[in-house]
Amino acid sequence: MRFVIVTGLSGAGKTQAIRCLEDLNYFCIENIPPSLIPKFAELSYKVNDSVEKIAIVIDVRGGKFFDELFNGLQDLNKMGYKYEILFLDASDETLVKRFKESRRSHPLSKKGRIVTGIQEERERLAEVRRRAHHVIDTTSFSTKNLKDKIKSIYGHYERENGFIINVMSFGFKYGVPIDADLIFDVRFLPNPYYIEELRSLSGNDKSIMDYVTSYDVTREFINKVTDMLDFLIPYYIEEGKTQLVIGIGCTGGRHRSVVIANAINDFLKKGHSSEVIHRDITHDVSRGVR
Secondary structure (H helix, E strand, O other): OEEEEEEEOOOOOHHHHHHHHHHOOOEEEEOOOHHHHHHHHHHHHHOOOOOOEEEEEOOHHHHHHHHHHHHHHHHHHHHOOOOEEEEEEOOHHHHHHHHHHHOOOOOOOOOOOHHHHHHHHHHHHHHHHHHOOEEEEOOOOOHHHHHHHHHHHHOOHHHOOOOEEEEEEEEHHHOOOOOOOEEEEOOOOOOHHHOHHHHOOOOOOHHHHHHHHOOHHHHHHHHHHHHHHHHHHHHHHHHOOOEEEEEEEEOOOOOHHHHHHHHHHHHHOOOOEEEEEEOOOOOOOOOOOO
């Protein structure tokens, strides 16, 4: 059985995450009191012939019940039940913007400033975040980005004890993904942004791929990175790591990083469960990005 506890900051995407898990046939429950988690897990494991994937959402809206979370997790450990914590995070600026756009008050703001509630919640959740098995920063994520990320982690029950790789292209101008284990900066590669007829295209277009990979430095870089990953991955697996997030960044996340991420993913998926995510490919499409 896969037993997932979904938590994180208010406004960071827990609702979207649980919807994605429902689409993946997880049995989902929102805001169960943490004190009931051990009992619920016990019942779930007893009927695991019919329920194989379960996700529960808990957050600070549970009030004093949320403070019982660590006792509940400790009981799960004592009872020998496996579980995973998925933590949804986002920058303060992004969370404030989302609350203002939705015209909702923060559950901890007490009729005060939204940012005050966010800061208090971040402090209360610091230890939970530290214990999380997966942390997803949704600051620059679209709904599709989050869905792809959830699918890559939880999409296949048979992968539970496997090794999952995410190759993520991104733009440094939009921030480095906080969950990346390895970061490669490809801003040194020739930039198609400065060629007018290529500027509006993306790294998924053949013209961009042909341009970027036509240079010896690009091909040499891809060979060196894939050779290093070929060396590292067996040691990550031996160490017990279950997921590897590889970030490939250029200036805007639309051209060079997309080409390189696709090339690395094509190499990795021949021997591993690897998926590519292009986080910033749709940013500033009308103006063009670097």
